[in-house]
Amino acid sequence: MTVALMWEARAAEGRAAELLAWVREQRLDGERAPLRRETFAASGDRVLVITWWDAPLDADVPELPDPSPELAARPVHRWRFESLGAG
Template sequence: MTVALMWEARAAEGRGAELLEWARAQWLAADPLRRETFAASGDRVLVITWWDADPDADLPELPEPDAALVQRPVHRWRFESVGVEP
């Protein structure tokens, strides 16, 4: 089964590049099948990791950045793959 963990944060004013650099530098205790990092308007950063695991498995996640680096707490979601299409 494939599980995707999504981590999303919004940078404090003017600190988007720093948050992106911080997210890219974070290493997990185990290697996911895949990891992608995205940036969006509003200085938002999104990291998605894919794991071969059960939906309720204990998986490593990116930590909370320093509070001064973000506008609000990190949002986290967990999804279970229900199909892959070309």
């Protein structure tokens, strides 16, 4: 089974580049590594990170932390999705 974790934050005013750099520096500590990790940027100074894991939906897998309050305009949003396969 594959679970995808989505982590999304909106940068504080004028701090989008800093938030993106901070996200790229973050390591997922733990015994297992993700199958894949991608980082995205969007309008509104938003940064999205998706990690894919070989694990069930409710598995205890490492997640990205919250950035400092100075970097984020609001609390981080997190979601988990279970892969249903291609197509």
